Amino acid sequence: MMPEASAQGGKAVGLVTVCGFAVATALAFI
Amino acid sequence: MNALTAALWGALAASSLLLGSALALWLHPSGRLVGLVMGFGSGTLISAVAYELVPQATRGDLPVALGLAAGALAFFLGDRAIDRRGGERRERIAAPAASATPKPAGAGLAIFLGTLLDGIPESLVLGMGLSLGGAVGAAFLAAVFISNLPEGMAGTTSMEAAGMPRKTIFCLWVALLVASAAAAALGYALVQLAPEMEGGPQRPSRPGPCSRCWPTR
Numbered sequence: 001m002m003p004e005a006s007a008q009g010g011k012a013v014g015l016v017t018v019c020g021f022a023v024a025t026a027l028a029f030i
Numbered sequence: 031m032n033a034l035t036a037a038l039w040g041a042l043a044a045s046s047l048l049l050g051s052a053l054a055l056w057l058h059p060s061g062r063l064v065g066l067v068m069g070f071g072s073g074t075l076i077s078a079v080a081y082e083l084v085p086q087a088t089r090g091d092l093p094v095a096l097g098l099a100a101g102a103l104a105f106f107l108g109d110r111a112i113d114r115r116g117g118e119r120r121e122r123i124a125a126p127a128a129s130a131t132p133k134p135a136g137a138g139l140a141i142f143l144g145t146l147l148d149g150i151p152e153s154l155v156l157g158m159g160l161s162l163g164g165a166v167g168a169a170f171l172a173a174v175f176i177s178n179l180p181e182g183m184a185g186t187t188s189m190e191a192a193g194m195p196r197k198t199i200f201c202l203w204v205a206l207l208v209a210s211a212a213a214a215a216l217g218y219a220l221v222q223l224a225p226e227m228e229g230g231p232q233r234p235s236r237p238g239p240c241s242r243c244w245p246t247r
Contacts (some may be wrong), residue, residue: 019073020073027168
């Protein structure tokens with residue numbers, strides 16, 4: 001999933017991946 | 031909470047496949063947008079594994095390690111088998127017009143099987159988590175929902191590029207949604223049927239004194 005996401009989305013994919021991680025982590029601790 | 035409720039949660043988590051499919055069919059989002067959504071979904075999945083799934087399973091270190099290795103191996107072998115049958119492009123976000131080369135005849139089925147390989151274990155875990163905890167892990171549910179969205183978008187785009195009719199594509203995603211709901215119910219039932227499992231629900235199988243069971247009165 002990540003290789004294709006990076007190929008299509010460019011460098012910004014790294015940032016949104018971190019955002020997704022942060023959102024899900026926040027949900028896990030609520 | 032019962033198996034039907036678990037099935038409904040499984041269906042809800044998988045419903046983003048249909049949503050992603052509809053978005054791909056009618057809005058034709060750019061590859062960059064789908065790639066960004068995939069990246070976001072990947073982040074949520076990594077978090078769900080790190081903070082929801084593995085911590086809940088760390089009651090026995092060796093079995094958990096073996097389970098993780100077995101799951102990774104099963105996914106690797108299944109993914110490789112599907113790639114060899116023409117499904118290696120299932121996550122490619124190529125516009126139908128750009129597909130100059132003909133796709134393999136079995137590519138559509140391989141694409142579907144690839145998504146099935148992703149979705150069934152997720153739904154099983156969701157059902158098991160519901161059975162053990164009695165509540166939906168919001169992070170895991172969000173992770174599955176969000177990660178399914180780009181899969182639906184990319185899979186639909188690829189299947190359409192392979193020449194599959196829109197009606198067939200829609201029916202395949204509906205079938206996958208039903209299979210996900212069934213897998214969630216199965217995961218729920220498996221835990222309920224194994225009450226002696228450590229950490230699992232402990233309920234009396236029949237009335238009578240039992241030191242490990244819930245009181246009957």
